[in-house]
Amino acid sequence: DIQMTQSPSSLSASVGDRVTISCRASESISNYLNWYQQKPGKAPKVLIYAASSLQSGVPARFSGSGAGTDFTLTISSLQPEDFATYYCQQSYSTFRVTFGQGTRLEIK
Amino acid sequence: EEQLVESGGGLVQPGRSLRLSCAASGFTFDDYAMHWVRQAPGMGLEWVSGISYNGETIGYADSVKGRFTISRDNAKNSLYLQMNSLRAEDTALYYCVKLTYSGSYYNWFDPWGQGTLVTVSS
Numbered sequence: 001d002i003q004m005t006q007s008p009s010s011l012s013a014s015v016g017d018r019v020t021i022s023c024r025a026s027e028s029i030s031n032y033l034n035w036y037q038q039k040p041g042k043a044p045k046v047l048i049y050a051a052s053s054l055q056s057g058v059p060a061r062f063s064g065s066g067a068g069t070d071f072t073l074t075i076s077s078l079q080p081e082d083f084a085t086y087y088c089q090q091s092y093s094t095f096r097v098t099f100g101q102g103t104r105l106e107i108k
Numbered sequence: 109e110e111q112l113v114e115s116g117g118g119l120v121q122p123g124r125s126l127r128l129s130c131a132a133s134g135f136t137f138d139d140y141a142m143h144w145v146r147q148a149p150g151m152g153l154e155w156v157s158g159i160s161y162n163g164e165t166i167g168y169a170d171s172v173k174g175r176f177t178i179s180r181d182n183a184k185n186s187l188y189l190q191m192n193s194l195r196a197e198d199t200a201l202y203y204c205v206k207l208t209y210s211g212s213y214y215n216w217f218d219p220w221g222q223g224t225l226v227t228v229s230s
């Protein structure tokens with residue numbers, strides 16, 4: 001299976017900060033990489049698909065980049081509602097899906 | 109509006125069985141692959157199983173292979189997960205998710221149901 005490794009596991013930041021979360025695949029997945037946001041008690045929701053495509057309705061302060069094995073989720077200016085846990089997910093193997101372990105973004 | 113509603117969770121003893129169901133609405137169910145994703149309390153997301161639109165292609169995580177069986181009934185717009193030989197480590201919130209496509213290649217999970225909680229304990 002393709003292993004997905006996120007870093008950091010947790011992150012403290014302030015409103016207005018620029019934040020970057022990394023995700024690394026154990027083998028090349030081209031750009032078959034999705035990012036999800038999960039708030040406490042809620043189901044995850046997709047933010048970015050195909051590594052850099054913004055899902056409809058997601059604020060433009062979210063962006064994704066990368067290809068091959070290394071990917072990044074960037075939040076350009078943190079808003080209070082962005083404090084949540086973020087997961088990457090490879091969609092290269094449709095029926096052997098794997099997620100990163102998650103990055104918890106907390107208020108400093 | 110696309111909607112997924114899971115049911116069938118509950119408290120079950122180790123070694124016993126449970127069947128989860130997911131009722132889909134708001135989209136053409138038999139056009140889409142469907143998956144189950146679970147989340148143990150306080151932990152991350154773990155993919156469990158997926159099934160193609162016509163049921164011909166199925167995949168399982170190694171942690172559930174041989175114990176869980178995914179199926180679908182396109183006439184009833186429903187997805188199922190038969191869970192046998194349950195273990196304490198299967199305790200989790202189980203989400204039903206639709207595999208949404210862009211073009212022929214890119215796909216992601218959207219929407220997600222609200223989840224159904226499975227607790228395996230004696």
